[in-house]
Amino acid sequence: MRASMLGVTRRICNSREEEGELRRGPWTLEEDTLLIRYIARNGEGRWNMLAKCAGLKRTGKSCRLRWLNYLKPDVKRGNLTPQEQLLILELHSKWGNRWSKIAQHLPGRTDNEIKNYWRTKVQKEARQLNIEATSTKFLDAVRSFWMPRLLQKMEQDSYSSSLTTLDSQSQADHGVRFPSSNSTVPSSLSTLLCPPESKLARFSNLGSENSSSVTSPHVLSANSDTISPHPEILENPTCSPLHGDTFYNNLILSDTCYEEGSCYDLAGFNQASAGMGTYDNSPLECQMAEGNWVSDGMEDTLWVMDDMWQFRDLRETGI
């Protein structure tokens, strides 16, 4: 039955394509305009009908995808934060390639984006390690090396921002000396990773506090960068190389169908990040051995060659 149904569908699609009715490929500014305007007035859903009524020569599926992955107001753009990366790694270790399920825990991020991240970044690392990305060995490596590094990055971000208000004496009192241009290593990594009032400490308590609901807006709030509202799109249209953003910004902010705030309401992000509550059973906390972890250039890759060699050494010694 299904095969015949699909066959019919394909025939319809093919005939339409043969007639040149349906457009494919990258969306144009005009198409984006039509779609956004139509949804602003009539809402989402009934995508095939929507495509027709909006005057778009696209399939309903294509419209839906364009809207959900790109045009929808709460879609968050830009690089994934360490928090988000950490969350993806952890959730993927639990659920595998359930991208949409994972995406539900990263508000503003689409399943497509997460999937792309996994394929381009995570699988690449696995290849470099010569390990299957789905293997338990790789998962071990992620837990032992990558996640601590992300946590460290989060801590550094947090400390960097807090230290801007501290004088040198205060910094000494806190036992840290950074950031400097040459990445001074803190005297104690455990201090760096597990300060008493750190996000990590709160992070690790979440499971026992509330593992299912998304609450406690204070949690993980130290790094305000992660929840800043679409600065690229809303305040600097010129930074976007894609036609959609600038256009979208102008259109939406001038369209009375949308309230201004809804265009960049990402406040839920940190809450949801924290709300996963799975860290009570994961070896995230302070598991990193004392060693030369800290290096420059962590923004570019969180899994540097030193780590890989270290991991290989551990594998070879049977750890």
Next chain:
DNA sequence: AAGAACAACAACCGCCTTAGG
């Protein structure tokens, strides 16, 4: 400066599930 190689990500495809008639 030009071409090749690589990376990032937008978009499409095919299959499955679900809702409604």
Next chain:
DNA sequence: ACCTAAGGCGGTTGTTGTTCT
């Protein structure tokens, strides 16, 4: 109960931009 269309999901491909040689 069956049929169909629509929506959703994960895998894959194509395009574009960037970096390297």
